[in-house]
Amino acid sequence: MRKQAFLRYKWTFLLFLVVALFVINLSIGSVSIPLKEIVRALFGMETENPIWKNIVLDFRLTKALTALLAGAALGLGGLQMQTLFRNPLAGPDVLGLSAGASLAVSFVFMAGAKGLSLLPSSWSIAIAACLGSGVVLLIVLAIASKVKDNTSLLIVGLMIGAATASLVSVLQFTSRAEDQQYFLIWTFGSLGGLDITELSILALALVIGVTLSVINIKALNAWQLGDSYALSLGIKPAKARLLMIITASLLAGAVTAFCGPIAFVGLAVPHLIxxxxxxxxxxxxxxxxxxxxxxxxxxxxxxxxxxGARFVLPINVITALIGAPVVIWIILRGRKIYV
Incomplete structure (x- = not known):
């Protein structure tokens, strides 16, 4: 009874934390807006300064919703990969999906140097990222049907990532400096600039990912104790592994498509939780x-x-500064982490 009450307290704290950080995120920006005016804008009421309403609804709200959805997707994708590979250092991008997306996006940005006329836009970048991660996913699924060992699959994913990264380097070497700069900015990750359609697609990907995870929960629990134990419970390892790969790929691919490659969140969150x-x-x-x-x-x-500043730091700078020390701290701590 006492344990259940303590668990309820932790759930309450997590929910409160999400709401509090969401409100804080809406309150911070280069323009100082009183919290009361932010609330009025959210409920569709007129604000003291009409521009404040536009800032809150058209920029800050969509940015906060993007952070909420992308963070949730990356956290869940990281849990899927760490469970699948039984490896605490596995993240949602270990199968090379982010690298595949980066290769496709780099081609969009650097096509001008190859005599092609591809105009980079939010949708062309998103479509290219989806196609890139989708192609890599098909390759991984084809290999997964042949390779039954998860460690081998992990190595294959890392090698696919290395190969695509080398192709990106070739494109950068033969491209114009301005194209390289645009691509470099994309790799920093961004949570701004999404419209309602893009947010809806990101939300749909998260809903599908959560649904698949719930369907596969029995397999996820059994998977931690090995294939033999999973088989003894009537679980088909091949089907369970396929669901985990598809779930993590969908979540990582959607986030990369609309926000760029965001690092460390999927790796650190499962450990912290x-x-x-x-x-x-x-x-x-x-x-x-x-x-x-x-x-x-x-x-x-x-x-x-x-x-108070008029510029925003790249999101990957902050996630690395927070995520990397968390992972190091976990390793140095030397205590058991539930895997």
Missing amino acids: KLWIKTSDHRTLVPAVVLGGASLLLLCDSIAQLP
Whole structure:
């Protein structure tokens, strides 16, 4: 009874954290807007300064929603990969999906130097990223049907990532400096600039990812104890592995398509949640990492805003500064993490 009450307290704290960080994120920016006016803008009422309403609804709200959805997706994708490979250092991009997306996007940015006329836009970049990660996913699925060992699949994913990264380097070497700069800015990651259609697609990807995770929860729990144990419970390892790969790929691909390659969130969030909740039961972990991922990326985006400044730091700068020490701390701590 006492344990259940303590768990309820932790759930309440996670929910409160998401709401609090969401409000803080809306409150921070180069333009100082009173919290009361932000609330009025959110409820469609007129604000003291008409421009404030446009800033809140057209920029800050969409940015905060993007951070919430992308963080939740990356956290859940990271949990799927760490469970699949039974490796605490596995993240949602270990299968080379982000690298495949980067290769396709680099081609869009650097096509001018090859005599092609591809105009970079938010949708052309998103479509290219989806196609790039989709092609890599098909390759990984084809290999997964032949390779039954998860460690071998992990190595294959890393090699695909290395190969695509080398192709990106070739494109950069033969491209114009301005094209390279545009591509470099994209690799920093961005949570701004999404419209309602793009947000809807990102939200749909998250809903599908959560649904697939819930369907596969029994397999996720059994998977931690090995294939033999999963088989003894009537679970088909091949089907379970396929669902995990598709779920993580969908989540990572959608985030990369609309926000660029955001690092460390998917890697750090499952560890932080396991240390906080202290359980290996995915019935608890799945919703917890969704809330934890949303909280972490909202926090990172709030820090990146630099209150009072007229520029925003790249989101990957902040996620690396927070995520890397977290992973190092976890390793040095030397205590058991529920995997």
